[in-house]
Amino acid sequence: MDLPVIDLSPYLELSVNSSGSPANVENQLDPQMKDLCSEVSRILRETGALLVKDPRCSTADNDRFLDMMEKYFEKPNEFKLLQERPHLHYQVGVTPEGLEVPRSLVDEEMQQQLKAMPEEHQPATPAGPDPKWRFMWRVGPRPSSTCFKELNSDPVIPEGFPEWKETMDSWGCKMISAVEAVAEMAAIGFELPRDAFTSLMYQGPHLLAPTGSDLRRYGQEGNVFAGYHYDLNFLTIHGKSRFPGLNIWLRNGQKVEVKVPVGCLLIQTGKQLEWLTAGDCLAGMHEVVVSNRTIEAITLAQQQNRSLWRVSSTLFAQIASDAVLKPLGRFADSSIAGKYPPICAGEFVEKELAVINLKGKKEEH
Numbered sequence: 001m002d003l004p005v006i007d008l009s010p011y012l013e014l015s016v017n018s019s020g021s022p023a024n025v026e027n028q029l030d031p032q033m034k035d036l037c038s039e040v041s042r043i044l045r046e047t048g049a050l051l052v053k054d055p056r057c058s059t060a061d062n063d064r065f066l067d068m069m070e071k072y073f074e075k076p077n078e079f080k081l082l083q084e085r086p087h088l089h090y091q092v093g094v095t096p097e098g099l100e101v102p103r104s105l106v107d108e109e110m111q112q113q114l115k116a117m118p119e120e121h122q123p124a125t126p127a128g129p130d131p132k133w134r135f136m137w138r139v140g141p142r143p144s145s146t147c148f149k150e151l152n153s154d155p156v157i158p159e160g161f162p163e164w165k166e167t168m169d170s171w172g173c174k175m176i177s178a179v180e181a182v183a184e185m186a187a188i189g190f191e192l193p194r195d196a197f198t199s200l201m202y203q204g205p206h207l208l209a210p211t212g213s214d215l216r217r218y219g220q221e222g223n224v225f226a227g228y229h230y231d232l233n234f235l236t237i238h239g240k241s242r243f244p245g246l247n248i249w250l251r252n253g254q255k256v257e258v259k260v261p262v263g264c265l266l267i268q269t270g271k272q273l274e275w276l277t278a279g280d281c282l283a284g285m286h287e288v289v290v291s292n293r294t295i296e297a298i299t300l301a302q303q304q305n306r307s308l309w310r311v312s313s314t315l316f317a318q319i320a321s322d323a324v325l326k327p328l329g330r331f332a333d334s335s336i337a338g339k340y341p342p343i344c345a346g347e348f349v350e351k352e353l354a355v356i357n358l359k360g361k362k363e364e365h
């Protein structure tokens with residue numbers, strides 16, 4: 001099954017023509033545009049994922065970013081560990097491989113759900129923590145005063161990469177713009193005000209968080225780079241990776257291998273969106289596993305003498321730390337709204353990070 005691709009261009013043109021005023025855009029929505037927005041929210045609800053085309057995010061931009069990150073991940077471990085910031089919960093700088101624990105290994109409720117799945121849709125069983133590196137880079141402005149300072153700390157720049165800041169910031173900002181457009185369209189589709197989500201994203205701790213997986217060491221079929229999990233943020237966006245391997249689970253439980261067409265971006269629903277819609281749109285479950293298609297891409301890369309690091313250009317778009325997560329608008333009346341009590345987004349993130357092992361155990365007590 002191939003996921004449909006939504007072209008954001010008509011919506012973006014509408015925003016430009018209405019001088020960015022939310023009220024103007026809402027008034028100008030013709031039935032066709034409203035249908036497109038409904039389509040966005042429907043796909044997010046049913047699949048937890050959405051493929052989009054955004055003319056502002058080019059293949060050349062994605063390539064420039066992937067080239068730089070391949071060069072970085074190929075550096076020796078001693079070099080990369082200079083960018084490690086454990087005392088900041090790894091929310092900036094590098095996270096070494098073997099640290100992030102897939103939720104399915106520690107969450108008993110999730111383990112029960114997995115056992116109940118038909119075999120062909122069950123996720124791969126990780127042997128332990130994820131064997132992937134990750135680099136966290138903050139994108140966009142942060143609030144001048146916040147109750148969650150530690151999540152909003154200074155960026156880390158590796159030595160010998162003069163292009164680092166510009167490459168990270170420009171690709172990060174472009175992907176955030178794409179997320180914002182989707183967030184507006186989804187809000188309209190969910191019958192919420194157009195800025196229902198984007199107003200909460202304002203000055204959020206958005207993170208560009210590319211992962212690096214060493215296919216030379218771990219490129220055997222069936223190896224799990226990211227065990228079955230959901231993302232704790234609002235929406236996640238990725239540029240196309242040079243090596244396939246992402247599987248997602250549709251709401252109906254079906255497992256689907258994602259094929260991102262050239263020039264497209266992939267968006268996934270996170271737990272904060274689930275909270276804001278009282279579970280009308282669930283956080284999308286996913287995993288990254290070496291498949292036969294990954295092996296084909298590895299063989300081709302070897303023939304062409306290209307890097308064998310699988311880089312994902314992942315950006316976690318977040319709700320602002322000081323904003324309150326709670327079911328919005330009509331979702332507040334949902335029969336299961338009580339499952340999603342009001343909580344500061346920053347506190348929610350800290351709790352989730354503690355579960356997946358990224359927050360120092362000592363600080364919890």
Ligand SMILES: [Fe+2]
Nearest residue numbers: 229230231286
């Ligand atoms: Fe993820």
